[in-house]
Amino acid sequence: MLGPGAAPAAADSGAALPVGSHSDIVVDGVHRQVFVSDPVSGSVVVTDYDGALLRQITAVPGAAGLALSGDSGTLYVALRTGDAISAIDTETLAETARWETGAGTAPSQTAVAGGKLWFSYGSSGEGNIGSVDLSGDEPRVTLDQDGPYHWYSAPLLASAPGDPDVLVAGAPGQSPVEVAVYDVSSGTAQGQAYRWNPGADGSGNLRDMALTADGTTVVLASGYPYHHHAYRTSDLAADGTYATDSYPNAVAVAPDGAVAAGIDGAYAPDVHLFDRGTSTAIRSYDFQQPSGAAGLLRPAGLAWAPDASRVFAVTESPDSANLTLRVLNDPARTETTMTVEGPQSSPRNRELTLTGRLASTAPFAERSSVRVSRIGGPEDGEGTALGTAAVAPDGGFTFQDRPGTEGEIRYVFHYAGDARHTDATGAVTVTVGSGR
Structure with a gap:
């Protein structure tokens, strides 16, 4: 998705x-x-x-x-x-x-x-x-x-x-x-x-x-x-x-x-x-x-x-x-876009992989990262911070999670930008079921 x-x-x-x-x-x-x-x-x-x-x-x-x-x-x-x-x-x-x-x-x-x-x-x-x-x-x-x-x-x-x-x-x-x-x-x-x-x-x-x-x-x-x-x-x-x-x-x-x-x-x-x-x-x-x-x-x-x-x-x-x-x-900051991809559905308590990519006309600095949060389920409330994902030189990143709650889970990724890039946000929704 x-x-x-x-x-x-x-x-x-x-x-x-x-x-x-x-x-x-x-x-x-x-x-x-x-x-x-x-x-x-x-x-x-x-x-x-x-x-x-x-x-x-x-x-x-x-x-x-x-x-x-x-x-x-x-x-x-x-x-x-x-x-x-x-x-x-x-x-x-x-x-x-x-x-x-x-x-x-x-x-x-x-x-x-x-x-x-x-x-x-x-x-x-x-x-x-x-x-x-x-x-x-x-x-x-x-x-x-x-x-x-x-x-x-x-x-x-x-x-x-x-x-x-x-x-x-x-x-x-x-x-x-x-x-x-x-x-x-x-x-x-x-x-x-x-x-x-x-x-x-x-x-x-x-x-x-x-x-x-x-x-x-x-x-x-x-x-x-x-x-x-x-x-x-x-x-x-x-x-x-x-x-x-x-x-x-x-x-x-x-x-x-x-x-x-x-x-x-x-x-x-x-x-x-x-x-x-x-x-x-x-x-x-x-x-x-x-x-x-x-x-x-x-x-x-x-x-x-x-x-x-x-x-x-x-x-x-x-x-x-x-x-x-x-x-x-901030004219020196180049426009940055983000795309995120993940499975349409996944079993509960099963590890799932989300991938994404930042795109810009300027290269990304070493140790760049995106913040990841999860929204869905009663334990998440308004959202749970899950950590960060490292951004590769080509803008790609990967993140893994193991949701324990059934229903629709929304993963939100945010790149804060830097001196050469504007910030960017992307999201993907995964339906988590009880299947094994």
Whole structure:
């Protein structure tokens, strides 16, 4: 008799945001806050790690690209319709400075690298890169720093704390994709590598990109091809792929190299999680609404908590005019399922054997075990703990019992999970008779 047991998902949650659009999302690990920018309302929404609203910072017109200072003390916000960069104290959530970037510049994206704050700007046909030098008493804004590369519109920007001298830029929404790497160690953006239409089959419609923490690899989310692809920042040579599905639109990389890769998930799970360097997802998330309507991941709508304890995702749904912040807890734990099998019937006081198997994309650690309990008969009450069964490396386990009570006996197996696995439960019912 087969008894499948589905592993419960991690205790994920969702909370409505007081905005209907968004541009960027970043996570402040020091104060355990999430920042979501909304250019339409000209605000930045601040939530805690559970998605609960802390504040909505207003009067930041066209709030777009977000970046945190190295100590997480300051949030930088590109003000697309304000032609400025805003600096916000992450403890008080008050603006402490605003630097004008010039009339009509429309700054779009921000990144901290090379001891400066970099920003992209410009309307169609006039994309460029600028910087804010924060080292002196008076911050200094410098424009026209795209170096040897020229951008049709304000490019996406990415940087990484592990290599603060690398700045990556990519043309958003453009087909084919155009991406470049700058060395900013000198204080100016020096061209290091450039690719047009990268990948074996080319790529188009760049929606998002992210660097690994050491700055050696950039992962792109492009509408085509139907996977997330990675490139070395040293020369933009291909460096692997992450198998997702159609219309990639978001990507985020954790400090340990784990990758959250998102797609426009109308026909497939929205978010796929990968260990660094692996091409097969360890788990996935589908943002289905209670009504049955599809909740869709927003472009550039993913961010990791710096301690990798959570992935945050901004989603939209036809059910609501407001966006939702999804909190995906324990993303490093792979989904685990359990099946249990035993005889349909067995004589009383006769030894019977129950077998089961755990299944997961991650291997099970040595000395893993499942707890076994028995429910049935007056002496069992609400259940009797019978002990544990050792889990083999392939997930299999065996348990033997000698029931002394006639009637239906239900055996329940529970795997508590560990740092790499969610918990799982399985059960099987055996009819115990008086026969010999």
